[in-house]
Amino acid sequence: MIQQYINSGILEAYVTGSASEQEVQELLYMKANYPEVNIALKELENDMELIAQQMAITPPTRTWDKISDSIDEIVLRQKNDPKKFEEQEDTNYTNFTKPDNGPHYIEVEAENNYMKVHKAWKWVLAAIFVLGKVFLAFAIYFYLENRQAKLQLNELKTELRQLKK
Template sequence: MNTQEYIESGILELYVLGAATDVETKELLYFKEHYPEIRNALYELETDMERLAQQMAIMPPPGTWEKIEDKMHELSTIPEYEPLKFKQGANGNGNYNARKSDQFIEVEAESSQIRVHKNWKWVFAAVFILSKVFLACAIYFYLENRQAQQQILELKTELRTHKAPY
């Protein structure tokens, strides 16, 4: 096997970047154990990549590590809560002898419609009417703009015909 050709084939770079296939990885690890040239080339490539990464690294702002440690300390000091336990009722069977409103929270409302304060109805109506007015204005000005653009084109063509030499 020609080790120099294998080193120059680019498989070592793929391996270091994590883009090598499983077969290429197994092959490289086998050759690494049996050929010192490949082992040295791989070591040099890995150290070069590490130096490059260190040179391009951006230092975090000062105090970042302290913030991380504080957050970790907060998480480790949060007490774990025990689950709530239900009390046994007076008669011992787990039923409460209390009113219904004390035991349960009413989830379903009596009506299926949303109730809105009367003042909000006027606000909603005003917003609806204003949106229609703005829509009408937008359409009007769009059509006016289109008509003005057409007139400009007509004037440009008329101006070109008057400037043309006879």
């Protein structure tokens, strides 16, 4: 019966945190009264720890320094400004949500749909446009010249064939 309880999956649910309150209470009772359950639970926890260590990804080298700097900045800010952030009634932030409610987004409305470009880039873009048109004209010219040359070549070939006969 104890082995059947161990194999039921309740231990795995407990270790992963998905067990219900009733299952947790039952497991704690079984753990206290049956050493086999306690041993199986410790083995499962050790196995899960090994799996987590093998699948772990090492963070970038400066991650801890960035976290430490952020914490230091928060601590210093709280020491310098004893007032806590308070929500005021007269604010005009209609899209504001508390961070505990999940991600929040701020809607941005543009006045127009035109892209603004620095003046120097306007000349560069104009030059690229003009050069594109020039290259297109050259491409059409050389295409027509090539077609004309092919027609003349075919005429010369037919004349040569007629002379050889």
